[in-house]
Amino acid sequence: MKVYVLLTDTGTILTKIIKLFTKEQHNHASISFDDNLNSVYSFGRKRSRNPFVGGFVRENVHEGLFRDANCAIYSYSISEIQFEKMTKKIREIEENKQNYKYNFLGLFAVAINKEVERKNAFFCSHFVAFILEESGVPVKKQKPLSLVTPHDIKETFSLNLVYEGKLAFYEGVKSTG
Template sequence: MSKKVYILLTDTGTWFSKLIGLYTKAKLNHASIVLDEEMKEVYSFGRTNSLNPLSGGFVKEKVFGHLVRAVSRRTECELYCCSVSEEAYERICSQIRHMEHHQHKYKYNFLGLFGVVFNISIERKNAFFCSQFVAYMLQKHGVPIVDKCISQVTPEDLQNCESLELVYAGDLRQKAKNLHLLPMTS
Protein backbone atom coordinates (compact mmCIF):
# COMPACT_ATOMS: atom_id res chain seq x y z
CA MET A 1 0.00 0.00 0.00
CA SER A 2 1.29 3.49 -0.77
CA LYS A 3 0.87 6.92 0.79
CA LYS A 4 1.02 10.39 -0.75
CA VAL A 5 3.57 13.05 0.09
CA TYR A 6 3.06 16.54 -1.29
CA ILE A 7 5.52 19.26 -2.27
CA LEU A 8 4.26 22.82 -2.11
CA LEU A 9 6.08 25.53 -4.04
CA THR A 10 5.05 29.11 -3.30
CA ASP A 11 5.77 32.74 -3.90
CA THR A 12 5.65 33.94 -0.30
CA GLY A 13 6.05 37.58 -1.27
CA THR A 14 8.64 38.28 1.42
CA TRP A 15 11.58 40.53 0.61
CA PHE A 16 13.87 37.51 1.04
CA SER A 17 11.86 35.51 -1.49
CA LYS A 18 11.95 38.48 -3.87
CA LEU A 19 15.72 38.70 -3.44
CA ILE A 20 16.08 35.01 -4.29
CA GLY A 21 13.79 35.54 -7.27
CA LEU A 22 16.09 38.24 -8.61
CA TYR A 23 18.78 35.58 -8.90
CA THR A 24 16.68 32.57 -9.95
CA LYS A 25 14.28 34.44 -12.24
CA ALA A 26 11.74 31.87 -11.03
CA LYS A 27 8.22 32.71 -9.89
CA LEU A 28 8.10 30.20 -7.02
CA ASN A 29 11.04 30.37 -4.62
CA HIS A 30 9.90 28.56 -1.49
CA ALA A 31 9.47 24.80 -1.05
CA SER A 32 7.68 22.88 1.69
CA ILE A 33 6.90 19.23 2.29
CA VAL A 34 3.25 18.44 3.07
CA LEU A 35 2.29 15.21 4.80
CA ASP A 36 -1.47 15.34 4.40
CA GLU A 37 -4.05 16.14 1.74
CA GLU A 38 -5.68 18.76 4.00
CA MET A 39 -2.37 20.71 4.14
CA LYS A 40 -2.29 20.86 7.94
CA GLU A 41 1.14 19.17 8.19
CA VAL A 42 3.41 21.54 6.23
CA TYR A 43 7.14 21.70 7.01
CA SER A 44 10.12 23.58 5.67
CA PHE A 45 13.14 25.67 6.54
CA GLY A 46 12.41 29.37 6.72
CA ARG A 47 11.98 32.24 9.12
CA THR A 48 11.54 31.26 12.76
CA ASN A 49 10.77 34.85 13.74
CA SER A 50 8.54 36.85 11.39
CA LEU A 51 10.16 40.11 12.53
CA ASN A 52 13.70 38.92 11.81
CA PRO A 53 14.31 37.56 8.30
CA LEU A 54 17.78 36.37 9.30
CA SER A 55 16.40 34.13 12.05
CA GLY A 56 15.76 30.85 10.27
CA GLY A 57 15.49 27.16 10.85
CA PHE A 58 13.07 24.24 10.82
CA VAL A 59 9.45 25.41 10.82
CA LYS A 60 5.98 23.93 10.83
CA GLU A 61 4.12 26.24 8.49
CA LYS A 62 0.49 27.22 8.52
CA VAL A 63 -1.01 27.73 5.10
CA PHE A 64 -2.84 30.77 6.43
CA GLY A 65 -0.24 32.68 8.37
CA HIS A 66 3.16 31.66 7.08
CA LEU A 67 2.35 31.16 3.42
CA VAL A 68 -0.85 33.10 2.75
CA ARG A 69 -0.70 36.66 3.98
CA ALA A 70 -3.68 38.40 5.56
CA VAL A 71 -3.56 40.87 2.67
CA SER A 72 -5.64 40.17 -0.38
CA ARG A 73 -2.82 39.63 -2.86
CA ARG A 74 -2.61 36.28 -4.59
CA THR A 75 -0.12 33.76 -3.27
CA GLU A 76 0.87 31.75 -6.32
CA CYS A 77 1.62 28.11 -5.71
CA GLU A 78 2.07 24.72 -7.28
CA LEU A 79 1.26 21.55 -5.38
CA TYR A 80 2.90 18.30 -6.43
CA CYS A 81 2.52 14.78 -5.09
CA CYS A 82 4.33 11.49 -5.20
CA SER A 83 3.56 8.05 -3.87
CA VAL A 84 5.83 6.44 -1.32
CA SER A 85 5.57 3.15 0.51
CA GLU A 86 3.80 3.19 3.84
CA GLU A 87 7.14 2.38 5.49
CA ALA A 88 8.89 5.32 3.74
CA TYR A 89 6.01 7.62 4.73
CA GLU A 90 6.35 6.57 8.38
CA ARG A 91 10.13 7.16 8.26
CA ILE A 92 9.57 10.65 6.78
CA CYS A 93 7.03 11.44 9.50
CA SER A 94 9.32 10.08 12.18
CA GLN A 95 12.25 12.15 10.99
CA ILE A 96 10.11 15.29 10.81
CA ARG A 97 8.81 14.66 14.36
CA HIS A 98 12.40 14.26 15.51
CA MET A 99 13.37 17.55 13.85
CA GLU A 100 10.32 19.26 15.34
CA HIS A 101 11.21 17.98 18.81
CA HIS A 102 14.84 19.13 18.42
CA GLN A 103 13.99 22.27 16.48
CA HIS A 104 16.57 24.32 18.37
CA LYS A 105 19.37 22.23 16.81
CA TYR A 106 18.39 23.07 13.21
CA LYS A 107 19.42 26.22 11.38
CA TYR A 108 18.74 27.82 8.04
CA ASN A 109 21.58 27.19 5.59
CA PHE A 110 22.20 30.78 4.45
CA LEU A 111 25.70 29.81 3.33
CA GLY A 112 24.18 27.09 1.18
CA LEU A 113 22.24 29.70 -0.79
CA PHE A 114 25.54 31.35 -1.71
CA GLY A 115 26.79 27.92 -2.70
CA VAL A 116 23.92 27.62 -5.18
CA VAL A 117 24.82 31.02 -6.65
CA PHE A 118 28.49 30.06 -7.06
CA ASN A 119 27.80 26.39 -7.92
CA ILE A 120 29.61 25.15 -4.81
CA SER A 121 28.06 22.48 -2.58
CA ILE A 122 27.89 23.81 0.97
CA GLU A 123 26.48 21.25 3.35
CA ARG A 124 26.34 22.00 7.05
CA LYS A 125 25.28 19.73 9.88
CA ASN A 126 21.62 20.28 10.80
CA ALA A 127 21.28 23.20 8.37
CA PHE A 128 19.10 23.35 5.28
CA PHE A 129 17.45 25.86 3.01
CA CYS A 130 13.89 25.05 1.94
CA SER A 131 14.42 23.13 -1.30
CA GLN A 132 17.51 21.39 0.07
CA PHE A 133 15.38 20.10 2.98
CA VAL A 134 12.57 18.88 0.69
CA ALA A 135 15.02 17.13 -1.64
CA TYR A 136 16.85 15.59 1.33
CA MET A 137 13.63 14.22 2.85
CA LEU A 138 12.43 12.71 -0.41
CA GLN A 139 15.71 11.35 -1.69
CA LYS A 140 16.68 9.87 1.70
CA HIS A 141 13.40 7.96 1.71
CA GLY A 142 13.54 6.58 -1.82
CA VAL A 143 12.05 9.25 -4.08
CA PRO A 144 14.55 10.15 -6.81
CA ILE A 145 14.64 13.92 -7.23
CA VAL A 146 17.40 15.19 -9.46
CA ASP A 147 20.78 14.05 -10.61
CA LYS A 148 22.72 16.68 -8.67
CA CYS A 149 23.91 17.31 -5.16
CA ILE A 150 21.03 17.97 -2.75
CA SER A 151 22.73 21.17 -1.58
CA GLN A 152 22.25 22.53 -5.12
CA VAL A 153 18.53 21.72 -5.50
CA THR A 154 16.28 24.71 -6.16
CA PRO A 155 12.48 24.94 -6.14
CA GLU A 156 12.67 25.05 -9.94
CA ASP A 157 14.46 21.67 -9.90
CA LEU A 158 11.55 20.28 -7.90
CA GLN A 159 9.11 21.68 -10.48
CA ASN A 160 10.95 19.77 -13.19
CA CYS A 161 11.27 16.52 -11.25
CA GLU A 162 9.70 13.60 -13.14
CA SER A 163 8.93 11.80 -9.86
CA LEU A 164 6.48 14.53 -8.85
CA GLU A 165 3.00 14.99 -10.34
CA LEU A 166 1.41 18.45 -10.46
CA VAL A 167 -2.00 18.33 -8.74
CA TYR A 168 -2.77 22.05 -8.35
CA ALA A 169 -1.49 25.35 -9.70
CA GLY A 170 -2.93 28.74 -8.83
CA ASP A 171 -3.77 30.85 -5.83
CA LEU A 172 -2.92 29.18 -2.53
CA ARG A 173 -5.63 31.28 -0.86
CA GLN A 174 -8.25 29.61 -3.08
CA LYS A 175 -6.82 26.15 -2.42
CA ALA A 176 -6.90 26.87 1.33
CA LYS A 177 -10.53 28.04 1.10
CA ASN A 178 -11.46 24.83 -0.71
CA LEU A 179 -9.85 22.90 2.15
CA HIS A 180 -11.71 25.08 4.69
CA LEU A 181 -8.44 26.39 6.09
CA LEU A 182 -9.52 29.98 5.44
CA PRO A 183 -12.75 31.84 6.09
CA MET A 184 -15.02 31.93 3.05
CA THR A 185 -15.10 35.74 2.89
CA SER A 186 -14.05 37.54 -0.27
Protein backbone atom coordinates in the same frame (compact mmCIF):
# COMPACT_ATOMS: atom_id res chain seq x y z
CA MET B 1 -0.31 7.27 0.16
CA LYS B 2 0.81 10.65 -1.06
CA VAL B 3 3.28 13.33 -0.13
CA TYR B 4 2.66 16.92 -1.18
CA VAL B 5 5.29 19.41 -2.23
CA LEU B 6 4.22 23.02 -1.89
CA LEU B 7 6.17 25.60 -3.88
CA THR B 8 5.37 29.22 -3.06
CA ASP B 9 6.15 32.81 -3.88
CA THR B 10 5.35 34.93 -0.84
CA GLY B 11 6.43 38.18 -2.48
CA THR B 12 8.90 39.13 0.26
CA ILE B 13 12.08 41.08 -0.39
CA LEU B 14 14.15 37.93 0.19
CA THR B 15 12.01 36.04 -2.33
CA LYS B 16 12.49 38.84 -4.88
CA ILE B 17 16.26 38.69 -4.38
CA ILE B 18 16.24 34.90 -4.80
CA LYS B 19 14.15 35.31 -7.98
CA LEU B 20 16.86 37.52 -9.46
CA PHE B 21 19.17 34.50 -9.39
CA THR B 22 16.75 31.65 -10.09
CA LYS B 23 14.44 33.36 -12.61
CA GLU B 24 11.78 30.95 -11.32
CA GLN B 25 8.21 31.67 -10.29
CA HIS B 26 8.26 29.80 -6.95
CA ASN B 27 11.25 29.99 -4.63
CA HIS B 28 10.15 28.40 -1.37
CA ALA B 29 9.58 24.66 -0.91
CA SER B 30 7.66 22.84 1.82
CA ILE B 31 6.46 19.28 2.33
CA SER B 32 3.13 18.01 3.63
CA PHE B 33 1.44 14.67 4.14
CA ASP B 34 -2.16 15.73 3.66
CA ASP B 35 -3.99 17.41 0.80
CA ASN B 36 -5.47 20.02 3.16
CA LEU B 37 -1.93 21.18 4.02
CA ASN B 38 -2.63 21.01 7.75
CA SER B 39 0.91 19.80 8.51
CA VAL B 40 3.44 21.64 6.37
CA TYR B 41 7.17 21.48 7.13
CA SER B 42 10.15 23.39 5.87
CA PHE B 43 13.17 25.45 6.79
CA GLY B 44 12.32 29.10 6.75
CA ARG B 45 11.46 32.10 8.87
CA LYS B 46 10.67 31.48 12.49
CA ARG B 47 9.13 34.97 12.68
CA SER B 48 7.26 36.30 9.65
CA ARG B 49 8.69 39.83 9.99
CA ASN B 50 12.32 38.73 10.35
CA PRO B 51 13.96 36.81 7.49
CA PHE B 52 17.21 36.45 9.44
CA VAL B 53 15.84 34.22 12.20
CA GLY B 54 15.27 30.90 10.49
CA GLY B 55 15.29 27.19 11.07
CA PHE B 56 12.97 24.19 11.07
CA VAL B 57 9.37 25.38 10.94
CA ARG B 58 5.91 23.92 10.88
CA GLU B 59 4.18 26.35 8.56
CA ASN B 60 0.63 27.59 8.82
CA VAL B 61 -0.64 28.23 5.30
CA HIS B 62 -3.65 30.14 6.65
CA GLU B 63 -1.73 33.14 7.97
CA GLY B 64 1.32 35.35 7.74
CA LEU B 65 3.31 35.39 4.53
CA PHE B 66 1.20 32.62 3.01
CA ARG B 67 -2.09 34.59 2.99
CA ASP B 68 -1.26 36.27 -0.32
CA ALA B 69 1.20 33.70 -1.67
CA ASN B 70 1.12 32.28 -5.16
CA CYS B 71 1.75 28.56 -5.20
CA ALA B 72 2.03 25.30 -7.04
CA ILE B 73 1.01 22.16 -5.16
CA TYR B 74 2.29 18.79 -6.35
CA SER B 75 1.55 15.28 -5.17
CA TYR B 76 3.65 12.15 -5.40
CA SER B 77 2.56 8.62 -4.58
CA ILE B 78 4.72 6.92 -1.98
CA SER B 79 4.74 3.58 -0.21
CA GLU B 80 3.80 3.17 3.43
CA ILE B 81 7.47 2.49 4.22
CA GLN B 82 8.52 5.73 2.51
CA PHE B 83 5.79 7.60 4.40
CA GLU B 84 7.02 6.17 7.71
CA LYS B 85 10.64 7.08 6.90
CA MET B 86 9.67 10.66 6.00
CA THR B 87 7.50 11.27 9.03
CA LYS B 88 10.08 9.67 11.34
CA LYS B 89 12.85 11.89 10.00
CA ILE B 90 10.70 15.01 10.33
CA ARG B 91 9.76 14.05 13.91
CA GLU B 92 13.46 13.60 14.74
CA ILE B 93 14.29 17.03 13.37
CA GLU B 94 11.28 18.63 15.07
CA GLU B 95 12.19 17.08 18.45
CA ASN B 96 15.75 18.37 18.09
CA LYS B 97 15.04 21.60 16.20
CA GLN B 98 17.28 23.59 18.53
CA ASN B 99 20.20 21.68 16.96
CA TYR B 100 19.26 22.74 13.42
CA LYS B 101 19.75 26.06 11.73
CA TYR B 102 18.79 27.83 8.54
CA ASN B 103 21.58 27.61 5.98
CA PHE B 104 21.87 31.21 4.71
CA LEU B 105 25.37 30.43 3.46
CA GLY B 106 23.86 27.61 1.40
CA LEU B 107 21.57 30.07 -0.39
CA PHE B 108 24.57 32.07 -1.55
CA ALA B 109 26.33 28.85 -2.52
CA VAL B 110 23.40 27.95 -4.81
CA ALA B 111 23.71 31.36 -6.49
CA ILE B 112 27.33 30.61 -7.41
CA ASN B 113 26.77 26.86 -7.88
CA LYS B 114 29.31 25.97 -5.18
CA GLU B 115 28.50 23.19 -2.72
CA VAL B 116 28.62 24.17 0.94
CA GLU B 117 27.65 21.28 3.19
CA ARG B 118 26.94 22.29 6.79
CA LYS B 119 25.93 19.90 9.54
CA ASN B 120 22.29 20.23 10.61
CA ALA B 121 21.75 23.26 8.38
CA PHE B 122 19.20 23.47 5.59
CA PHE B 123 17.34 25.93 3.46
CA CYS B 124 13.85 25.05 2.25
CA SER B 125 14.47 23.08 -0.93
CA HIS B 126 17.55 21.37 0.49
CA PHE B 127 15.37 20.16 3.40
CA VAL B 128 12.56 18.90 1.12
CA ALA B 129 15.07 17.15 -1.16
CA PHE B 130 16.76 15.61 1.90
CA ILE B 131 13.46 14.26 3.29
CA LEU B 132 12.51 12.79 -0.11
CA GLU B 133 15.96 11.27 -0.66
CA GLU B 134 16.12 9.80 2.88
CA SER B 135 12.92 7.88 2.17
CA GLY B 136 14.10 6.51 -1.16
CA VAL B 137 12.57 9.06 -3.54
CA PRO B 138 15.45 9.99 -5.88
CA VAL B 139 16.11 13.69 -6.27
CA LYS B 140 18.13 15.39 -9.04
CA LYS B 141 21.30 13.32 -9.07
CA GLN B 142 23.08 15.84 -11.33
CA LYS B 143 23.86 17.98 -8.30
CA PRO B 144 24.36 17.65 -4.55
CA LEU B 145 21.24 18.00 -2.38
CA SER B 146 22.68 21.19 -0.90
CA LEU B 147 22.31 22.84 -4.34
CA VAL B 148 18.77 21.65 -5.10
CA THR B 149 16.29 24.44 -5.81
CA PRO B 150 12.48 24.33 -5.68
CA HIS B 151 12.51 24.18 -9.49
CA ASP B 152 14.83 21.15 -9.38
CA ILE B 153 12.40 19.33 -7.09
CA LYS B 154 9.56 20.07 -9.47
CA GLU B 155 11.57 18.79 -12.43
CA THR B 156 13.16 15.78 -10.72
CA PHE B 157 10.51 13.11 -10.71
CA SER B 158 6.92 12.44 -11.64
CA LEU B 159 5.18 15.02 -9.52
CA ASN B 160 1.54 15.55 -10.34
CA LEU B 161 0.39 19.15 -10.38
CA VAL B 162 -2.63 19.38 -8.07
CA TYR B 163 -3.16 23.15 -8.07
CA GLU B 164 -1.51 26.37 -9.20
CA GLY B 165 -2.61 29.87 -8.24
CA LYS B 166 -3.31 31.83 -5.06
CA LEU B 167 -2.78 29.58 -2.04
CA ALA B 168 -5.82 31.12 -0.32
CA PHE B 169 -8.03 29.86 -3.16
CA TYR B 170 -6.83 26.24 -3.00
CA GLU B 171 -9.86 24.13 -2.03
CA GLY B 172 -7.93 22.09 0.53
CA VAL B 173 -6.92 25.24 2.36
CA LYS B 174 -10.28 26.97 1.95
CA SER B 175 -12.20 24.04 3.39
CA THR B 176 -10.14 23.93 6.58
CA GLY B 177 -9.24 27.59 7.07
